[in-house]
């Protein structure tokens with residue numbers, strides 16, 4: 001039997017960095033979401049992004065990090 005672990009994710013917006021455009025990333029929630037608002041957190045794909053509580057994960061946008069989509073669902 002497979003154990004299914006459900007991890008809550010928050011949506012986080014990365015900054016444009018050189019040739020990399022702004023993207024939505026997923027951040028694993030280990031703390032209450034209220035403590036993360038506006039904080040820079042390590043995303044699922046290993047970059048840093050600012051958590052947004054006005055946007056839930058998964059993000060219904062087109063500019064979403066494909067790595068985070070694959071890893072956080």
Ligand SMILES: [Zn+2]
Pocket residue numbers: 024025026043044045046047065066067068
């Ligand atoms: Zn990502």
